[in-house]
Amino acid sequence: MMRHTTIRWMALGAASLMLVSGCSGGQSNPAKVAEKFLHAMAEKDSETVCEVALIDDKPMTTKEDRQACAALLTPIFDQEAAAELARYAHAKVERAEVDGDTATVPSDAITGVLGVDEDVHLQRIDGKWYVAEGLSSDI
Numbered sequence: 001m002m003r004h005t006t007i008r009w010m011a012l013g014a015a016s017l018m019l020v021s022g023c024s025g026g027q028s029n030p031a032k033v034a035e036k037f038l039h040a041m042a043e044k045d046s047e048t049v050c051e052v053a054l055i056d057d058k059p060m061t062t063k064e065d066r067q068a069c070a071a072l073l074t075p076i077f078d079q080e081a082a083a084e085l086a087r088y089a090h091a092k093v094e095r096a097e098v099d100g101d102t103a104t105v106p107s108d109a110i111t112g113v114l115g116v117d118e119d120v121h122l123q124r125i126d127g128k129w130y131v132a133e134g135l136s137s138d139i
Contacts, residue, residue, distance in 0.1 A: 027128035030096035030103035046070035
């Protein structure tokens with residue numbers, strides 16, 4: 001089952017899995033990926049969320065992976081708390097702090113949204129950045 005913090009984080013928007021600014025070349029900037037993730041979460045865009053987020057600590061690289069990922073997001077998007085996600089539609093990510101293959105977007109670097117109190121964590125795999133928030137297929 002998903003951890004309570006993961007659901008809270010996603011419900012708060014870390015997730016509209018805004019998903020990052022695009023496919024291949026769009027995942028080279030961790031701040032842009034975090035912003036894309038947030039926007040995708042706000043729009044309940046599971047395709048984009050699955051493109052830029054890690055599930056079980058791995059990227060969703062195949063069509064089957066992304067379909068399974070989308071199925072995992074349905075209950076999150078259907079929750080009453082999911083209405084909170086819409087507030088991330090206009091979020092802007094000002095910066096990411098990179099340390100090797102990990103990056104953090106501090107909560108104070110997310111603008112255009114009131115009350116953001118959690119950082120966004122990312123991991124670089126094969127040159128692409130992904131949101132790494134402990135999403136699990138065990139829900």
